[in-house]
Amino acid sequence: MKRILLTSLVLVLISAVLFAPVYGMLIYSVNNNAVDYSSEVDGNWKVFQYYKGNERVVCNEEIYMNLTLTADKILVEGTVLPEVNTYYSWNNGTSLSYECEGSTMTFFLSFDNNNNLKITTSDSGYILLLRREEG
Numbered sequence: 001m002k003r004i005l006l007t008s009l010v011l012v013l014i015s016a017v018l019f020a021p022v023y024g025m026l027i028y029s030v031n032n033n034a035v036d037y038s039s040e041v042d043g044n045w046k047v048f049q050y051y052k053g054n055e056r057v058v059c060n061e062e063i064y065m066n067l068t069l070t071a072d073k074i075l076v077e078g079t080v081l082p083e084v085n086t087y088y089s090w091n092n093g094t095s096l097s098y099e100c101e102g103s104t105m106t107f108f109l110s111f112d113n114n115n116n117l118k119i120t121t122s123d124s125g126y127i128l129l130l131r132r133e134e135g
Contacts, residue, residue, distance in 0.1 A: 036093030037109045044068050045117055045130040050080060052126055067119075067130060074098050081105075081126065 047065040049058045057063060065078030074088040074096075084105075088098035097106045106122035117130040 034093055037111075038090050038093055040111075041109060041117060042069050042071065044133040046133050047078070047080060047128050047130050048116075050126055050128045052124075065128070066133075080128070081121070081124070 045067040047059050047067070049056060050065075051057075059065065059080075063079055065076065065080035068075040068077075069088075072087055073085065075085045077083055082100055084098065084100045086098050086100070088096050090096050091106065094110065095106055095108045097104050099105075103123070105124075108120040108122070110118045110120075112118050112129070117132070119128040119130065120126070121128070
């Protein structure tokens with residue numbers, strides 16, 4: 001029994017020592033090379049299509065959503081997500097959270113190849129594609 005414990009301990013320690021540089025590089029790159037969209041998303045955005053589950057919906061006059069982000073407030077208007085005008089906070093450079101109808105809504109942000117903003121919501125399963133509104 002003592003040999004099994006000693007062998008297991010040696011195997012775990014050797015693998016930890018071998019992979020420590022890789023783990024260190026991963027942690028360093030995540031902390032120093034992380035994307036920060038906080039300065040790029042301020043302004044007015046309009047949803048042109050969204051996905052809910054496997055269904056794709058193109059927005060029109062009846063199905064729409066406008067999003068306005070300022071330095072500290074978010075305004076959601078339309079029929080896709082619940083309307084809200086409140087303060088939000090950045091979780092990191094790629095996600096933000098705000099309170100809506102008694103729960104916390106989190107947006108995960110990214111940009112696609114056409115410079116459209118892509119937002120994935122935390123609980124409702126929406127993937128929203130937005131274009132910047134000029135004006």
